[in-house]
Amino acid sequence: MTPADGGGLLGVFAHPDDEAYSMAGCMARYTDEGIPVANLCFTRGEAGLIGEGSGATRETLGAVRESELRAACALVGVNDVRVVGTPDGGTEANEEGVEIIAATIRELRPRVVVTMEPQGVTNHPDHIAVSKMTSEAFQRVHGETGGAFPERLYYAAFPASALTALTEELQKRGLQGLTAPDDPLAPRPAPDDSIATVVDVSAWYARKLAALQAHVTQTFEMVAWMPEDVLPAFLSMESFQRPFPAWTPGAPAEGDLFGSFRDGDGSLR
Numbered sequence: 001m002t003p004a005d006g007g008g009l010l011g012v013f014a015h016p017d018d019e020a021y022s023m024a025g026c027m028a029r030y031t032d033e034g035i036p037v038a039n040l041c042f043t044r045g046e047a048g049l050i051g052e053g054s055g056a057t058r059e060t061l062g063a064v065r066e067s068e069l070r071a072a073c074a075l076v077g078v079n080d081v082r083v084v085g086t087p088d089g090g091t092e093a094n095e096e097g098v099e100i101i102a103a104t105i106r107e108l109r110p111r112v113v114v115t116m117e118p119q120g121v122t123n124h125p126d127h128i129a130v131s132k133m134t135s136e137a138f139q140r141v142h143g144e145t146g147g148a149f150p151e152r153l154y155y156a157a158f159p160a161s162a163l164t165a166l167t168e169e170l171q172k173r174g175l176q177g178l179t180a181p182d183d184p185l186a187p188r189p190a191p192d193d194s195i196a197t198v199v200d201v202s203a204w205y206a207r208k209l210a211a212l213q214a215h216v217t218q219t220f221e222m223v224a225w226m227p228e229d230v231l232p233a234f235l236s237m238e239s240f241q242r243p244f245p246a247w248t249p250g251a252p253a254e255g256d257l258f259g260s261f262r263d264g265d266g267s268l269r
Helices: 018-032 061-075 095-108 125-144 160-172 202-213 231-235
Strands: 009-013 037-043 080-086 112-116 152-159 197-200 237-244
Touching: 009 018, 009 095, 009 125, 018 037, 018 061, 018 112, 018 197, 018 202, 018 237, 037 061, 037 095, 037 125, 061 080, 061 202, 080 095, 095 125, 112 125, 125 152, 125 237, 152 160, 160 231, 202 231
Parallel strands: 009 037, 009 112, 037 080, 112 152
Antiparallel strands: 152 237, 197 237
16 A cells, blocks of 8 residues: 555644654554555644753754654654644644645545544644644545545544543652643543544554654653653553544444454455
8 A cells, every 4th residue: 555545544733743642653553554644744843842952942943843753753654744834833723724734635545634632632722723624624525525535533632531540650659740730731631431542552662652752852751751660551552532433422442543444354445
């Protein structure tokens, strides 16, 4: 299967590093299976952190983070990386952005599209805008093609039970949770019964961790300070809501974004 054949996965995110903590494990799994995976990133992350030792400056940060993005994606087998270049911290949902995503979908013809849940996981305005535009673009092209593609839309999300369990474990060790309690961009817990799919990516944990670490400028606190024996449990499961086709809340979760496209032997049809 090649990108020209379609049938793959398209991730659409706001910033370099969003893809890494949202679905780097899935990217590694599906590229290993020969499924085409592409990543469309709206900003270059020029307003982000500048980690010590990264060599970036405020003037060069956007270029450095784009390089980090491409390096991180390559570690999980993704070489089709596209950057729109909208302002970091100023990306708004608009028709131009919707059409950029729609045009990418028309070109690549993915079966599956993934973005962040509608509140952007961390309530970041850029995340929210990109999620909204991706949802609109998905429905637009799905309608144009009579449902031929794309077929499934997923939202990356953090289940409430997983965040609670992680926070409790860290507190037992005298550590705070993922972020300070007053952090406006703290991870937003998603109700457990809204989670449609939980993909076990433990076999790709090392590559996901490497992809996270490739975003050197962001220092990635969860990697830098979290106990090594806690990290695998937190990073080895990736969870998603499924707005299309609509998921029945509370139904047993799926274990594969491509599960509905497989034959009994697990091969893709």
